[in-house]
Amino acid sequence: MLGYLTKRLIQMTIVLWVVSVIVFMMMSFTGDPVFMVVPIDATDAEIAQARRILGLDQSLLVQYVKFLTSIFEGDFGRSYVFRQPALELILQRMPATIEMVLVAMAFAVIVSIPLGVYAGAHPDSRISKTIMAGSLFGISLPGFWVGMMLIYLLAVQWGWFPSSGRGDTVEVFGLRLSLLTTDGWHHIILPAFTLSLATTAIILRITRAGMMEVGRQDYMKFARAKGVAPRDVLFRHGLKNSLIPVVTIFGLQIGDLIAFATITETIFSWPGMGKLLIDSIYRADRPVIVVYLMLVALIFVVINFLVDLLYTLIDPRITLK
Amino acid sequence: MQGFLKSEFFFNYRRSASAIIGSALMLVFAVYVAFGPWLVAQNPHDIASLELLDSFKPPAWLEGGDPRYLLGTDGQGRDMLASIVYGARISVMIGVTAMLCSCLIGTLLGLLAGFYRGVIDSFIMRVADIQLSFPSILIALFLMSAVGTGIDKVLIALTAVGWVVYARTVRGSTLSEIEKEYVQAARVAGLPDRKIILKHVLPNVLTPLIVIATIQVGTFVLIEASLSFLGVGVPITQPSLGLLVKNGFDVLFSGLWWTSAFPGLAIMMLVFGINLFGDFLRDELNPRLK
Numbered sequence A: 001m002l003g004y005l006t007k008r009l010i011q012m013t014i015v016l017w018v019v020s021v022i023v024f025m026m027m028s029f030t031g032d033p034v035f036m037v038v039p040i041d042a043t044d045a046e047i048a049q050a051r052r053i054l055g056l057d058q059s060l061l062v063q064y065v066k067f068l069t070s071i072f073e074g075d076f077g078r079s080y081v082f083r084q085p086a087l088e089l090i091l092q093r094m095p096a097t098i099e100m101v102l103v104a105m106a107f108a109v110i111v112s113i114p115l116g117v118y119a120g121a122h123p124d125s126r127i128s129k130t131i132m133a134g135s136l137f138g139i140s141l142p143g144f145w146v147g148m149m150l151i152y153l154l155a156v157q158w159g160w161f162p163s164s165g166r167g168d169t170v171e172v173f174g175l176r177l178s179l180l181t182t183d184g185w186h187h188i189i190l191p192a193f194t195l196s197l198a199t200t201a202i203i204l205r206i207t208r209a210g211m212m213e214v215g216r217q218d219y220m221k222f223a224r225a226k227g228v229a230p231r232d233v234l235f236r237h238g239l240k241n242s243l244i245p246v247v248t249i250f251g252l253q254i255g256d257l258i259a260f261a262t263i264t265e266t267i268f269s270w271p272g273m274g275k276l277l278i279d280s281i282y283r284a285d286r287p288v289i290v291v292y293l294m295l296v297a298l299i300f301v302v303i304n305f306l307v308d309l310l311y312t313l314i315d316p317r318i319t320l321k
Numbered sequence B: 001m002q003g004f005l006k007s008e009f010f011f012n013y014r015r016s017a018s019a020i021i022g023s024a025l026m027l028v029f030a031v032y033v034a035f036g037p038w039l040v041a042q043n044p045h046d047i048a049s050l051e052l053l054d055s056f057k058p059p060a061w062l063e064g065g066d067p068r069y070l071l072g073t074d075g076q077g078r079d080m081l082a083s084i085v086y087g088a089r090i091s092v093m094i095g096v097t098a099m100l101c102s103c104l105i106g107t108l109l110g111l112l113a114g115f116y117r118g119v120i121d122s123f124i125m126r127v128a129d130i131q132l133s134f135p136s137i138l139i140a141l142f143l144m145s146a147v148g149t150g151i152d153k154v155l156i157a158l159t160a161v162g163w164v165v166y167a168r169t170v171r172g173s174t175l176s177e178i179e180k181e182y183v184q185a186a187r188v189a190g191l192p193d194r195k196i197i198l199k200h201v202l203p204n205v206l207t208p209l210i211v212i213a214t215i216q217v218g219t220f221v222l223i224e225a226s227l228s229f230l231g232v233g234v235p236i237t238q239p240s241l242g243l244l245v246k247n248g249f250d251v252l253f254s255g256l257w258w259t260s261a262f263p264g265l266a267i268m269m270l271v272f273g274i275n276l277f278g279d280f281l282r283d284e285l286n287p288r289l290k
Helices: A002-029 A044-054 A060-072 A086-121 A126-140 A143-157 A182-215 A218-225 A230-241 A243-268 A273-282 A286-314 B002-006 B008-015 B017-039 B080-116 B118-132 B136-147 B151-177 B181-188 B193-205 B207-229 B241-249 B258-285
Strands: A170-172 A175-177
Touching: A002 A060, A002 A286, A002 B118, A002 B136, A086 A126, A086 A175, A086 A182, A086 A230, A086 A243, A086 A273, A086 A286, A126 A182, A126 B258, A143 A182, A143 A243, A143 B207, A143 B241, A143 B258, A182 A230, A182 A243, A218 A230, A230 A243, A243 A273, A243 A286, A243 B136, A273 A286, A286 B136, B002 B008, B008 B017, B008 B258, B017 B080, B017 B258, B080 B118, B080 B151, B080 B193, B080 B207, B080 B241, B080 B258, B118 B151, B136 B151, B136 B207, B151 B193, B151 B207, B181 B193, B193 B207, B207 B241, B207 B258, B241 B258
Parallel strands: none
Antiparallel strands: A170 A175
16 A cells, blocks of 8 residues: 555656646747736837846746746746736635535536436436436537526526626635625526536436446346345445446546636636636736646646545455555 | 448437437538538628628517528628538538547557557557546647647647547557457568558557547537637637637627527537437447447
């Protein structure tokens, strides 16, 4: 186990290092950020000075080494636009994004698992076929468009929900949370629902496939034969044994949700880190983009690791080497 | 042809409502791509043909609608239907071209990895692993933010995220194929590696790629639409369906819903059609389920 942990830790470090190189390289190709800092009528000397202050006059390798050392010192650079440490900027907006992702995940699981179990247990029934067609439909929907149509119908036309923003927040341990206020819930439902659609469809399909696979096993027949209640057969014997792929997809989906949150946040003007990323891309605010990507890479690597650990809890036959 | 009509594939196709609906939707868009400019009266990319007086007309069946513009017009007086037909051409062509590029590069890398094993294999597969732990949309978004807008750049970004799935699939099948006797026979016969790979292994690893490729076109259309919606996809001079939705978003709050509703509906029908048909293909071509 200890050997496994060390190996994984080294792997994770390598992945993060590779990401840092790629991110740094690609960012160096994007437009010249000097023009984001200097006034429009700046003289050549002023531009050169700004470039020197930002360290952009040095070779790429020197810039990269500087970048890497400052990361280890906990300094992730300052936003060109906000003149604030980029990491702080992102961390301030992170709770809003996490909240939305968690609510979307909850929506997805509540809807998809029961439907998936049903569709897997009765693959030929008409209801199952409708569920499956519906899930295919869910995958085919452009999320940003669904969000827009919901805003138009439910917010602009009928006024049931607010069209943008996060609503009232409560400060808990220094984090601003909107899930503790009714107004916050009122604001989060539309964006979280929009975000959850694709995930719902994907988890549903995986659950169904797993249930169909498990349904052929002898222990399912045996459980039925010994008189276990049908619902217990499905959920205790069936679902539990088909969870491995579901958990894998679950982990991958959290990553997807964080990624797609950039779009959903843009539509709903949700003040999260995804919207910050998109705004920073428009403004060529390089430090913020870099920190966002590094942070998200870290989150993904950790999630993948946790998913692997979860396997051993779900299925004791799996050992980590 | 006679043989195809009597095949099991065609028999199942005729009995599957989703396969028929899916292929019908795909056919509609194929017609758009092939004959688009001859189907609509207006060329929405030609500013000279636009009438500013006709701007923001609602769909024809609503009050104030103009029978010449079935789905209404946008702020420049562009017929939405014409815009959608032209936009669909761009979306479909990007999706298909990027799929072909991904398939070509991914298959080649997968063949090399599976055939030669060793360092090439571990290198390609590690890159694939790292890439797979990040969502495609984020990688594409990041690449596009670095290189700027343009159809060629969208194609590069999509190919960069799309090759992995082919490489992994082809590598897997290649590994099992090269153990088989026909490959060993070809080796004993002294054929060069290039011939063994292209003439003997390649044809035997292609079947699973058909389903992947079909569904990938749909995925690519959605990713491209999202990128264009965020303003980092196609340029405004070549608006795809996603960019049309974005343009509509800017005026949505003024109640001009048709400028975004219809292009989005078109994306949805296109991708839904592809997915329906892809699902059918998967069931047909996957021997494990039969």
